[in-house]
Each structure stands twice: as structure tokens, then as C-alpha cells.
Amino acid sequence: MTPTDPTYLALRMKAVESLLIEKGIVSSEAIEAITDAYERDIGPMRGAAVVARAWVDDDYKRRLLSDAPAAVAELGIGGFGAETLVVVPNTARIHNVVVCTLCSCYPWALLGLPPRWYKTPEYRARVVRWPRRVLTEFGLTLPNDVEIRVWDSSSEARYMVRPQRPAGTDGLAERELAALVTRDAMIGTGVVSNPAS
């Protein structure tokens, strides 16, 4: 495929789709069921609900860290990546970051489709080797005594970070807490901050 302009690729995709429909491999409705699900219904709000629940409920947090697939199923969350989910907790001493150096594995069921930068060679190549430099590009500078743990998703396990709860949020309800949790905080390229402070 030498021509790489978007118009050409769009028409090539259309050609392949039409052939696969005729051969009974796919259908337009099935394709649209997938694109609707991941562009409309499934996104980082799911992961944020899980994080907020773990912040307010210690028993839930323990279940989440020991058996994430079962714990997210309690909140009605399943699908690609949920069945092999592992949640890694940030602490005052350890900051976790998720990557897939070989392709772009990502917990779709919890965070939706990955952002475009997550799939670039720049992120995949550099965050394993120079995590501090890469996090600085995201505006995140961590204290020198914090160990950065970069999780390379090379198997079917899908990693998600449980960020630290920001100080001064004791009075917030679970739903308000969930609204503070960003996608990047669950990838590990960000942290959750308290907007009131």
C-alpha cells in the first residue's frame, strides 16, 4: 500500500469491507456495533468509577487489587481487557506507568480505545527507558525518591493504575471523586489533583 493519504486509505478500507461483507465475514451492523460501543459508550469514565469506589471503600480496594476482573464485574464492567485486568496502586513511594512496547495493548473495557499518542513509537520506545523524561513531557515531575515502575503489557494481562487520592477530598462523594479521575492518571502519565487546592 504505497499511497498513504487518508482518502486513499478510506476507499481501500471501503473496498475491503465490501468484499468481506459479500463473503459473510463481517456485516456493517456488526462493525457499527463495535464503533458505537467504543466511541460512544465505553471510555475512561468506567475506570474512574472503579478508582473512586476503591478510594471510598477499603474492602472494595482489597478485592480490586487482588482480583480485578471480579471487582470490576461488581460494577457491571466486562469486555475486552476486563477479564485479564490487573490494577496496580500508586503509593507515596511507587508511581506506576502502563505501556505496550510490542503493539498497543490497553484495557479497552475500562478506558475505551487508547489515545493516539499511546500507540506512537515515541511513547512506546521511550517510556520504558526514560520514564522521568517522558512524564515531564506530560507535565508530571515526580520526586527523586519515588520509584517509577513501568508495566510493559506484553501478555494478555491488561494493566490499569489506581492513582493516589488527592489530599483535601475527604468531603467529596464517590461520584464527585470519579469526576476528578483522568484517563492519563489511570495510564500513569498523570496524577489526580484536587481542583479546590
Place this chain on the structure above:
Amino acid sequence: MAEMPTMFKRNGAHDVGGMAGLGPVPMAIDDAVGHPAWESRALGATVAAVTTGMLVPPTQRAVIEALHPVVYLSMGYYERWLYALERCAITAGVVTADEIEARVADTLANPDAPMPVHHRPEILDAVKGLIAHGVPRGPERLGQPPRFAPGDIVRTKRIELRGPGRPHTRMPGYAQARVGVVEMVHRPMLLEDTLIASGQTEFEYVYAVRLRTRDVWADAEDRDTVIVDLWESYLEKDALPASNPQDVPQQDVSQ
């Protein structure tokens, strides 16, 4: 004991972990742009093709990894997916390369031609099942227990892909020939290496193995670590005495 840096073994252009010479992460291309419609359809068609068995993810990966390195790095992410969709359709005998090129020529000449309509409720149902429940997991345990436990010191092997019968692996180049500590034991997973090499379905325990980043790259920060998931056959027991295995990546194990 000392590992020579020259033992670093990269398996292909996809195996980018640690690659130097790339610029800052291009974050600006992200949310403002979103996915063009054709990329969404490439994603949707790929997932639908998984439900009908035409494409399995390990094969999709192997097809993409076989791309010439220059081509791999110059293609967009979903461009690779479209390429793999075509290759998998051809390999499965669903279409021929000539059929695809002929249809592409027709579509370029007549871009507004209507899409054929085939209602296939069974495909739609299978796709909805995948969205809701994901893919079936492998066995919960194997006939034998896991060979390693959390805290064990392990040595990672080298994988020779150019040797006979191993065109694909999930072991990154940077993780080969290292000493690390088992951080967690995952459930058994399909070993993609043998599936691609011989079509055999084998399951192995998988371990999250913690490496000291500085042991892999001399210019890395001393206190950072990288944790990589490795199948049991990628690992062997290390002969080092394990006085305090949790601390080993913090020490220089080559001394």
C-alpha cells in the same frame, strides 16, 4: 555473570522498547483529531473478523511484525490493521490479492458506490458478546503448578527468531538475557510463539518480572524498574543465592 550490552536482541521494527533517536511524545495529535471514520471501520471489521474466526490476534500481530521495518514505522496504526485484515483474509482463503486490488480499483473509480447489505444476525450477536464479555480465558490452572513464585530470581532467555520455527514471540528484545524478580504470577495464557510457528495451542503460566531499568540501559535512572510479562518457557531459575530476593534489582547482580 555480567551481561554484555551487545546481547540486546531486537526482533523487528515493532519491538521498539528503548529505541533511541525518537522525539517527544506527540500528544497534540490526540484528542483534537479523534479517529477518522475509516480507522473506526478498520477496528470494527477486525473485531468482527475475530468473531468469525478469520483473524486471530496473534496472527494479526505476526503479520504486522513481518512488515519491512521502514514500512512498519511509516504506516499509521490502523493502516497496519487494514494491511493485516487483508493478509489474514487472503491466508484464510476468503479472498485473493487480485480480488482485493480489483475491488480497490473499482472503489477508486466509483467512490460513492453503495455498500452491499447482508444482514448477518449471528455476527452481530457474536460481536455484542465480545463487547460485553471479552474473549474466553484459558484454563485457570495447568496439570503442573507454576514453576516460579513471587520473589523468585529468574534469568530471561534469548529468543532466536531466525532459527527454524519461531517467527513470532511476545518477549521484547530488551528483556532478553536479564536477571529479574518475579513480581506476580498470572493465569496460564496461550503461548503465541508455538501457535504462529506450528499451529499448536499450548498454555503456559505467565509471570510479571521486574527488571532494574539501569540493568537494561546504562543511561536509565538508578531507582526505576520495568515490569514485563513473560511466559514460563522464556525463563530459567537463576543460580544466585536469594538472601533477599525482593531487593535484588536494587543491587548490582553482576558483581
